[in-house]
Amino acid sequence: MSFDVNEAGFYGDFGGAYVPEILYANVETLKNEYKKILADPDFQTEFQDLLANYVxxxxxxxxxxxxxxxxxxxxxxxxxxxxxxxxHKINNAIGQILLARRMGKTRIIAETGAGQHGVATATVCALMGMECIVYMGKTDVERQNLNVRKMEMLGAKVVPVTSGNMTLKDACNEAIRDWCCHPADTFYVIGSTVGPHPYPDLVAQLQxxxxxxxxxxxxxxxxxxxxxxxxxxxxxxxxxxxxxxxxxxxxxxxxxxxxxxxxxxxxxxxxxxxxxxxxxxxxxxxxxxxxxxxxxxxxxxxxxxxxxxxxxxxxxxxxxxxxxxxxxxxxxxxxxxxxxxxxxxxxxxxxxxxxxxxxxxxxxxxxxxxxxxxxxxxxxxxxxxxxxxxxxxx
The missing domain is CATH 3.40.50.1100 (Rossmann fold)
Structure with missing residues (x-):
């Protein structure tokens, strides 16, 4: 019995990549590139050095x-x-932003609930001099205000989301809308093992x-x-x-x-x-x-x-x-x-x-x-x- 992802991006009956047509090329490129980049010795040297000496x-x-x-x-x-x-969020943020940089992306977006993924993403963007936009439900902005202030201090733009019940689901929705509007230069750093393939596997490997x-x-x-x-x-x-x-x-x-x-x-x-x-x-x-x-x-x-x-x-x-x-x-x-x-x-x-x-x-x-x-x-x-x-x- 296998618990790993298959070539089609499925874990048993679950997974896959159901994305709008405008994002298809982005997701396909990431699917075709992420394993090669993660296995590259230069990537691993930089990643492991940051995990040891920065994290x-x-x-x-x-x-x-x-x-x-x-x-x-x-x-x-x-x-x-x-x-x-x-x-733990910093492990994934470093890995994905190193990946984004190697893929020629210059603009980073992320969603966040508790704010830890947002802070981690803003932190790495500050470290690497990259633009960062973080979508966060208005409910979470209020109950996690300290993390909002940290993200802003780090140079990120925090966008409060007022749809739905204004929490993590709604932040994900808005981040995906942004990605649809800026597919060429933007990399979406997903914070968890969710989203279209290859994100669940990518995040799991980095963590x-x-x-x-x-x-x-x-x-x-x-x-x-x-x-x-x-x-x-x-x-x-x-x-x-x-x-x-x-x-x-x-x-x-x-x-x-x-x-x-x-x-x-x-x-x-x-x-x-x-x-x-x-x-x-x-x-x-x-x-x-x-x-x-x-x-x-x-x-x-x-x-x-x-x-x-x-x-x-x-x-x-x-x-x-x-x-x-x-x-x-x-x-x-x-x-x-x-x-x-x-x-x-x-x-x-x-x-x-x-x-x-x-x-x-x-x-x-x-x-x-x-x-x-x-x-x-x-x-x-x-x-x-x-x-x-x-x-x-x-």
Whole structure:
């Protein structure tokens, strides 16, 4: 059973490239070029140098002793929150912008929800002297204002999107419209494992540095290069894809992903796409999405801006369908409890997205000798206003 993408851009029944005719040449060129460029030694030298000396990789694999004691197992945190810009998003942004430069593109656009992908893209554009436009839902602009200010300080133009419920889906829609209007000079840096082929595979490959490091770090700490479980949050799916990429065909490692249940999967206010979604086409790919009987996309809800998306990457849709991953639905309240728990037990304030992964321990029991690696995808600086507004107390 294969979990990789095939030549046509499909993961099992999911994937493909469903794009407007005006973008067909762009997507085809990228499909034909990305593997050759990623394999080029000069590209890899520059990419790896920036990951090491600009981002600060490898990110530590930290044994969370007090959290492990609380849950009666051995919990390691893959500290993507310690990367430059505060999340895993920088890995992908560097890789795609290096790729764009080699393809002769001069104008960079991106979408962002929680703002971390936007900040990462603006950061790399500043580093490389490239024009940057970031589309962000007005709702997210308000709840992630600190990241908006960072993007503007870095020289990016942040465009608030006022359609739909003004979150990540709507930002993606506007970015695609922009791309249709400027196909010649513009490269769309997609932040997750979504969109038309080859984007899901491109993002997964660029983020696979996470699981490559987990392999040798687990070997160093546990004497074997695989954990019993990998745990990550999943919205579009980039940090999850990076965490599991090297373990897709490793039967000794189980995969648990946490998606955002919002106020509950039965409340109508949720973003739990794998639990609630049906097959359809969203942002250029056939995948699972939240839609009504007429195929109209339903507005998702999550306290977490980065998980507030009505679809899921085709890689994750396929893995769930084939039983390779176990997907748990985590509510806002469960995520907030997990965030507070990590903060008080380990002195680490997590992003709300990462808190959904941490909430897995509230739902699932593990054995004492289980080794679990959880991707702490981002730090909580950007979410402090939300934490404060909710008056989280002792």
């Amino acid at each position: 600060g990789r490898p990110s530590p694999l930290y044994l969370a002793k007090r959290l492990s004691e609380r849950y009666g197992c051995k919990i390691y945190l893959k500290r993507e929150d310690l990367n430059h810009t505060g999340a 696979s540095v996470i699981s490559k490091e987990i392999k040798w770090q687990t070997k160093e700490k546990e004497g074997r290069d695989y954990p019993d479980y990998l745990v990550a949050c999943v919205g579009g799916g980039s940090n999850a894809a990076g965490t599991i990429y090297e373990y897709l065909d490793e039967p000794r490692t189980k995969i648990i992903l946490a998606e955002a249940a919002g106020k509950g999967i039965d409340t109508g206010e949720s973003a739990a796409t794998i639990h609630l979604g049906t097959v359809g086409i969203l942002h250029g790919a056939k995948t699972l999405l939240m839609q009504d009987a007429d195929g109209q996309v339903q507005e998702p809800y999550s306290i977490s801006a980065g998980l507030d998306y009505p679809g899921i990457g085709p890689m994750h849709a396929n893995m769930s369908k084939k039983g390779r991953s176990e997907v748990l639905a985590v509510t806002d309240d469960e995520a907030l409890t997990a965030a507070m728990e990590l903060t008080r037990l380990e002195g680490i304030i997590p992003a709300l997205e990462s808190a959904h992964a941490l909430a897995v321990f509230q739902q699932k029991k593990f054995k004492k000798d289980d080794v679990i690696v959880l991707c702490l995808s981002g730090r909580g600086d950007k979410d402090m206003e939300t934490y404060i507004q909710l008056k989280i107390k002792n």
